[in-house]
Amino acid sequence: MKLQFSESAFVPFASSVYDTAGLARLMGEIDGVKRLLFRGEEGTISQKAGTFLPAGFGAILMDIEKSGLESAGDSNQMRFLEALEEYLGALPLFKISLAFEPSVTFGQTLNNLVSRNVGRKVILDVNVDQFIISGAILEFNGKYGDYSLAKQADEVIGKTATQILKN
Amino acid sequence: MIELLLILGPVLMLSVIALSVVVLVKLSKVERQIGLDSLASKKLKSKVAKRIQDEGAQILSSQLQKAVDDFSRDLKGHFTNLTITASKQSQELASYIKDQQESILKESQLLVANNLAKVSGEIESYKASQLKKIDSSIHTIVSAVAKEVLGRTISLSEHEDLVKRALERAKKSRFFE
Numbered sequence: 271m272k273l274q275f276s277e278s279a280f281v282p283f284a285s286s287v288y289d290t291a292g293l294a295r296l297m298g299e300i301d302g303v304k305r306l307l308f309r310g311e312e313g314t315i316s317q318k319a320g321t322f323l324p325a326g327f328g329a330i331l332m333d334i335e336k337s338g339l340e341s342a343g344d345s346n347q348m349r350f351l352e353a354l355e356e357y358l359g360a361l362p363l364f365k366i367s368l369a370f371e372p373s374v375t376f377g378q379t380l381n382n383l384v385s386r387n388v389g390r391k392v393i394l395d396v397n398v399d400q401f402i403i404s405g406a407i408l409e410f411n412g413k414y415g416d417y418s419l420a421k422q423a424d425e426v427i428g429k430t431a432t433q434i435l436k437n
Numbered sequence: 438m439i440e441l442l443l444i445l446g447p448v449l450m451l452s453v454i455a456l457s458v459v460v461l462v463k464l465s466k467v468e469r470q471i472g473l474d475s476l477a478s479k480k481l482k483s484k485v486a487k488r489i490q491d492e493g494a495q496i497l498s499s500q501l502q503k504a505v506d507d508f509s510r511d512l513k514g515h516f517t518n519l520t521i522t523a524s525k526q527s528q529e530l531a532s533y534i535k536d537q538q539e540s541i542l543k544e545s546q547l548l549v550a551n552n553l554a555k556v557s558g559e560i561e562s563y564k565a566s567q568l569k570k571i572d573s574s575i576h577t578i579v580s581a582v583a584k585e586v587l588g589r590t591i592s593l594s595e596h597e598d599l600v601k602r603a604l605e606r607a608k609k610s611r612f613f614e
Contacts, residue, residue, distance in 0.1 A: 368596075368600060369596060370593065370596050372597075376597050380600065380604075383601065383604050384604065387604065387607075387608055387613040388613055389613075400579045401579065401582065403579075403582060403583050403586050403587065404583075404587065404591065404595075404596060404599040404600075405599050405600060405602070405603040406600050406603040406604065406607075408603075408604075408607055408612060410612075410613075413612060415607050415610065415612045417603035417604075417606050417607055418603065419586050419587070422586045423582050423583075423586050426581070426582045426585045426586060427578065427582050430578050430581050430582060431571060431578060434570060434571065434574045434577070434578065435567055435570060435571070
């Protein structure tokens with residue numbers, strides 16, 4: 271589908287998510303809002319959704335509406351939401367393995383760092399693997415980079431596991 | 438049949454002897470009637486005895502030949518029956534062996550399948566127990582490994598710093614380009 275809307279209307283939504291879990295949640299919210307259209311009501315999407323509008327999503331949507339980036343009418347609003355889904359679905363995935371579960375704050379920081387380095391907004395696909403000990407393993411655009419202590423740990427892991435199984 | 442021959446042989450011999458005796462008695466009567474002298478009588482008896490002996494031998498030979506032929510025919514019949522019976526039994530045996538082979542094969546397959554399932558189950562069980570062992574020790578392992586690799590345990594903020602440093606190293610190695 272060809273985008274008929276300004277990308278600037280979609281950027282705030284994309285900025286609100288940093289990983290695949292957040293993106294899936296946002297997609298679900300958009301899908302839910304789509305079901306609230308075509309009910310014979312007038313107004314903006316947020317007005318039609320009313321109290322059913324999820325908080326975070328609603329706040330961004332209302333800002334967009336204030337800026338006049340959202341079209342009027344059920345069909346146009348549906349096209350807007352579909353275009354938003356398409357935009358979000360096209361964001362590149364950046365796979366990163368960490369030794370710990372990142373907090374929301376650190377996840378956002380990490381996403382900003384990676385997006386800056388990549389040159390565009392990315393969605394982190396975070397994998398937690400305690401055995402990499404520290405650092406990170408990166409996979410993006412067919413590239414693989416091990417910046418962890420996984421290799422050093424492998425040998426020690428083998429010895430330790432064997433010892434535990436013997437006991 | 439052999440028994441028949443054993444009985445028939447002596448009976449025939451006795452018959453020949455009895456016939457010879459009867460003929461000799463008759464000859465004695467004839468001699469007396471016609472008044473033959475002693476020498477002529479002896480010659481006549483000798484000739485008649487030889488004739489009787491030859492004919493007896495011929496009859497005996499013919500009877501024996503007949504008995505042998507009958508015996509051969511019966512024997513041939515028996516052999517034919519025996520061959521037919523043996524062939525039939527051989528077919529039945531082959532069929533039985535084939536059935537047994539199929540049965541053994543099926544039983545073996547079942548046994549192998551059962552054993553395989555049993556062994557697979559045991560392997561899975563062992564694997565699960567070992568994994569459980571590892572799982573329950575995962576934190577111990579991670580701590581031990583981290584301590585051995587890093588020389589000490591590290592805090593969450595240190596972890597975050599190390600990830601940032603990893604990204605810097607990735608940038609320097611042109612990973613993002």
